Amino acid sequence: MTSLISVSGAAVVDSLENPRRLLVARRSAPPKFAGMWEFPGGKVEDGETFEDALHRELREELGVDVRLGSEIPAPQEAGWPLNERAVMRVWFAEVLDGEPHPLEDHDELRWVLLEDGEETLGLPWIPADFPIVQALLDQVAARS
Numbered sequence: 187m188t189s190l191i192s193v194s195g196a197a198v199v200d201s202l203e204n205p206r207r208l209l210v211a212r213r214s215a216p217p218k219f220a221g222m223w224e225f226p227g228g229k230v231e232d233g234e235t236f237e238d239a240l241h242r243e244l245r246e247e248l249g250v251d252v253r254l255g256s257e258i259p260a261p262q263e264a265g266w267p268l269n270e271r272a273v274m275r276v277w278f279a280e281v282l283d284g285e286p287h288p289l290e291d292h293d294e295l296r297w298v299l300l301e302d303g304e305e306t307l308g309l310p311w312i313p314a315d316f317p318i319v320q321a322l323l324d325q326v327a328a329r330s
């Protein structure tokens with residue numbers, strides 16, 4: 187049996203305490219995902235925790251250091267299913283240092299307003315991300 191691929195993603199918000207805007211990233215590759223929006227992040231490498239991987243990926247992809255907040259609880263312990271071979275866990279994050287730029291894997295970054303769920307959900311996300319985005323919006327709405 188082959189093991190699941192673990193992916194770590196960040197819901198980067200303007201403030202962990204009072205999130206109003208979410209940073210979303212448009213993939214530039216591979217062709218299957220190019221033009222779709224996603225949570226910045228990537229695969230967890232051997233010997234890394236999900237959190238280690240997220241800090242590394244956000245430095246590589248966006249050029250920022252972040253503080254992680256709470257995790258968006260997934261329906262399964264392993265994370266949100268992406269396909270039959272991969273799962274993703276997603277944490278809220280706030281930029282501590284640096285200005286986000288699409289350095290790798292993305293061709294556009296955009297801050298969207300969380301109170302405008304339609305704007306956020308209206309983007310062409312990677313299909314597997316929609317339930318995660320919905321859970322994120324629900325969490326933020328429940329807190330405000």
Ligand SMILES: Nc1nc2c([nH]c(=O)n2[C@H]2C[C@H](O)[C@@H](COP(=O)(O)OP(=O)(O)OP(=O)(O)O)O2)c(=O)[nH]1
Binds near residue numbers: 219223225268291314
């Ligand atoms: N980063 C990220 N990947 C996602 C999301 N949703 C989703 O289905 N995926 C998929 C796309 C990829 O098949 C996989 C993550 O791969 P990746 O290409 O971001 O990882 P990586 O940076 O470590 O890439 P590599 O080393 O394989 O080049 O998870 C998401 O919101 N963020």
